[in-house]
Amino acid sequence: MDITGKTILLTGGTAGIGAAMARQLAEKGASVIVTGRSAEGLARAREQGFEAIAADLSGPGGAQAILEALGDRPIDILINNAGQGVDHDFRASPPDIGAADDCIYANFNSPVRLIAALLPRLKQRPEAAIVNVTSGLAIAPNTGSAVYCATKAALRSYTLALRAQLSGCNVHVVEALPPVVATQMTAGRGGIKMPASDCAAQIIRAIERNDHEANVGMVKVLRTVHSLSPKLAGKIMLRF
Structure with a gap:
C-alpha cells in the first residue's frame, strides 16, 4: 500500500509508539489524525501540525468523541494503537477491578467500536487498511499482567476473524505485535526495550507491504519458538 x-x-498517537508512527507516516505524505487523552500530549501534537482529538478510550465516550470529531470525512487507514496497562497480580496485592475494566475497554472494546463504525467508509475507499496493535503477549502471556495480556489476546483473536471476514475486500487487516518498547507505560521496568521509533518503522513497513502481521523485534523469536512448541513458549513467558 502506498501511504x-x-x-x-x-489512536494513542500523542506519545510512545503512536507519536513515532504519526511522525513517520506524515513524513511519507499521509494526513494523520491522532487521538490522545493527555492535554500536554494533544498540545504537543497540534504544535507539530497534527489534528489531535481528545478521547479517553477507557470508556464508551472515547470512541464516540472520535466519531463526532471526524464527522463524515473519509478514512483510508484506521490504526488501533492506543493501549492501557494495569497491575493485576494477586501475589502483590488485591487487583483494582475498576482499573481492570478500564484496561479491557481501552484495549479491546474501543477498537471493536471504532472498527464497526468506520468499516463502511473504509470499504468506500480504493484501498484501505485496519491495523490493530496487539503485543507479543497476545501469543504467550507473562504472569504479572494477566488482564493486559488477555485484552491483547482477545484483540488478536478478533483480528484473525476480521481478516477472514474481509478476505477479498479492499480493506486489508494487519496485526502489529510489538515487544517491550521504551514508552511511558514501560517506564521503570528493567530489561531490554526497543526504541519506539524502530518499532513504529517496522509496523509502517508491514502496512506498506500489505503483510498480515508485523512481528516486531524479539517477537519474531517468540513466534518461532511458539510455532515449534507452544508449551515451551508459554513456560518461558510465564517466568516474567
Whole structure:
C-alpha cells in the first residue's frame, strides 16, 4: 500500500509508539489524525501540525468523541494503537477491578467500536487498511499482567476473524505485535526495550507491504519458538 496521500486515524498517537508512527507516516505524505487523552500530549501534537482529538478510550465516550470529531470525512487507514496497562497480580496485592475494566475497554472494546463504525467508509475507499496493535503477549502471556495480556489476546483473536471476514475486500487487516518498547507505560521496568521509533518503522513497513502481521523485534523469536512448541513458549513467558 502506498501511504502517500492517505488519511489515517491513529489512536494513542500523542506519545510512545503512536507519536513515532504519526511522525513517520506524515513524513511519507499521509494526513494523520491522532487521538490522545493527555492535554500536554494533544498540545504537543497540534504544535507539530497534527489534528489531535481528545478521547479517553477507557470508556464508551472515547470512541464516540472520535466519531463526532471526524464527522463524515473519509478514512483510508484506521490504526488501533492506543493501549492501557494495569497491575493485576494477586501475589502483590488485591487487583483494582475498576482499573481492570478500564484496561479491557481501552484495549479491546474501543477498537471493536471504532472498527464497526468506520468499516463502511473504509470499504468506500480504493484501498484501505485496519491495523490493530496487539503485543507479543497476545501469543504467550507473562504472569504479572494477566488482564493486559488477555485484552491483547482477545484483540488478536478478533483480528484473525476480521481478516477472514474481509478476505477479498479492499480493506486489508494487519496485526502489529510489538515487544517491550521504551514508552511511558514501560517506564521503570528493567530489561531490554526497543526504541519506539524502530518499532513504529517496522509496523509502517508491514502496512506498506500489505503483510498480515508485523512481528516486531524479539517477537519474531517468540513466534518461532511458539510455532515449534507452544508449551515451551508459554513456560518461558510465564517466568516474567
